[in-house]
Amino acid sequence: xxxxxxxxxxxxxxxxxxxxxxxxxxxxxxxxxxxxxxxxxxxxxxxxxxxxxxxxxxxxxxxxxxxxxxxxxxxxxxxxxxxxxxxxxxxxxxxxxxxxxxxxxxxxxxxxxxxxxxxxxxxxxxxxxxxxxxxxxxxxxxxxxxxxxxxxxxxxx
Numbered sequence: 592x593x594x595x596x597x598x599x600x601x602x603x604x605x606x607x608x609x610x611x612x613x614x615x616x617x618x619x620x621x622x623x624x625x626x627x628x629x630x631x632x633x634x635x636x637x638x639x640x641x642x643x644x645x646x647x648x649x650x651x652x653x654x655x656x657x658x659x660x661x662x663x664x665x666x667x668x669x670x671x672x673x674x675x676x677x678x679x680x681x682x683x684x685x686x687x688x689x690x691x692x693x694x695x696x697x698x699x700x701x702x703x704x705x706x707x708x709x710x711x712x713x714x715x716x717x718x719x720x721x722x723x724x725x726x727x728x729x730x731x732x733x734x735x736x737x738x739x740x741x742x743x744x745x746x747x748x
Contacts, residue, residue: 623704
């Protein structure tokens with residue numbers, strides 16, 4: 592696949608409660624298979640996806656411009672232009688990005704694209720299951736979100 596320029600891609604937008612961002616899926620645009628990459632732009636005062644971690648996919652972020660706070664493994668860190676952080680595929684990779692600055696926060700989010708994947712949301716005690724396409728992918732054969740405590744016995748009907 593030939594290179595693309597991000598300016599040739601359209602933004603997708605997500606707005607819900609305190610979550611709000613624009614996104615360009617760079618990896619998908621060049622038909623990336625094992626590596627995903629998205630350009631994110633968080634307006635001032637907005638947050639990224641809810642605090643979560645993946646069990647199969649390692650992620651990382653590189654800040655292009657702006658400032659904010661990264662919640663990572665229960666700690667908070669100031670972030671700004673040039674900062675890089677990695678999110679392991681386990682509980683220690685739990686993360687959320689918050690733009691508590693005055694300007695838009697732009698960053699690249701990079702991830703492996705392993706499926707199936709289970710994403711855990713510790714604060715809301717939920718988990719997401721993704722089969723057929725990893726999180727961020729479009730065509731999934733099976734996916735859903737479940738309360739962690741909704742465990743059933745294997746033999747139960």
